[in-house]
Amino acid sequence: MIQTVIVDDQEMFRESLKILIQSSGDINVLGCASGVTEALQMMEAEQPDVVLMDMRMPGKDGVEGTRLIKSRWPEIKVIVLTTFDDDEYVFGALKYGASGYILKGSSIGELASAIRIAYGGGALINPGIATKVISQFSAMAKGNEVIHVDEASAADLNDNERKIIKAVGHGMSNREISGKLYLSEGTVRNYISNILLKLGLRDRTQLAIWAVQNGMAMQDSDWNG
């Protein structure tokens, strides 16, 4: 029997959901909570296998809830319920390790199978949202980069140039970079001008994008800038 907890601020929704879920036979609802805080309290006493959590809630929302639950009990699976597919929320929740992201409009069958899948360690992502996640993933895993630079040019960047690129990739201004690297502001400008020429880019914005997409912004994290 899979044990679950439902977190939703609307009483009617969570109670009816409870009945529906329990009718599926192999899934039990340990309890319902009207908010993240209440859910955490409830879970101190007894931990479920899977938490069903509404995304939009007054006070702490589902992203925050996911974060709190996963940091306290990493083995508990969280399925996020939403009435719409807001990108911000999707990425936020997945970032903190949600095992699923499904629309409230889904059928009870879909929900039940999402719970079973999450329980087994899998992840189910709803139509529409899946597309976005995957495209995000593709982007991160490279392939459709927005800014292109041929590898040859990228190869002959010296150490200082890389430091500067990294700084630009962190969103620093020339003045800030000059302070950080003990160079004059003019020198930083000259460096950047050179780098842009080498890489065939137009301005620092394109350079920053390229830096981020190639992970240059986070290598040798010696500074935490």
Next chain:
Amino acid sequence: MIQTVIVDDQEMFRESLKILIQSSGDINVLGCASGVTEALQMMEAEQPDVVLMDMRMPGKDGVEGTRLIKSRWPEIKVIVLTTFDDDEYVFGALKYGASGYILKGSSIGELASAIRIAYGGGALINPGIATKVISQFSAMAKGNEVIHVDEASAADLNDNERKIIKAVGHGMSNREISGKLYLSEGTVRNYISNILLKLGLRDRTQLAIWAVQNGMAMQDSDWNG
């Protein structure tokens, strides 16, 4: 009736899979192919809704197959089948837009529901693999974010603002953006000024970095800029 094609080099496997799938009632197997090339030929004549593709195959493997199919028919969903969870393959296939990644050991029920989910535009990722994808996702997204914006502010961005952010995330200048969106250059500047205020950022470079890191630069690919 959902139409599918099975691609697997082992005849026994694909034929028995065909029978199993067709027994599910709402899913039909248009045909089977022993390799990627054969599958592509077959699909020239008639396109399925979903392709089930083995990962490990002599010649072109599942990653290459996914790439070829998605580039020729982007609307066709691809579910990748594998006997083991090799990271390389997982990420490779997802990169090219696979809608699912499931183990050959899955039950026929799981497979059928994966097909239905993929058909509806969703994505199903199997246990074990999901963990890797999500942890990979978290690793990429968490911690190494260079530019931070509190989620509340990010939430109340309207449609136009998002379009502009996306453009900035592509490295476009104000003039270019104004041309693309049919706004005056001044309006674009005002928009950006507003966005920066909302998000608590300083300049377009920081905005671009944030956009890229949050995948805003590649949503709703209506322009391929």
Next chain:
DNA sequence: TCAAAAATATGACAATTGTCATTTTGGCAT
């Protein structure tokens, strides 16, 4: 239909940025 609200535009301004030609500086080999 009219007024309020919103989206879009304008113009002026300072700050930042990118480019370039031209020094100055600081090793460092002979």
Next chain:
DNA sequence: ATGCCAAAATGACAATTGTCATATTTTTGA
């Protein structure tokens, strides 16, 4: 020390960018 060379700096300049106050236009709703 002398000369050489690269790194660093300077100053001038145009272009772009960001901010702000203020129109103008379009949409919306009562």
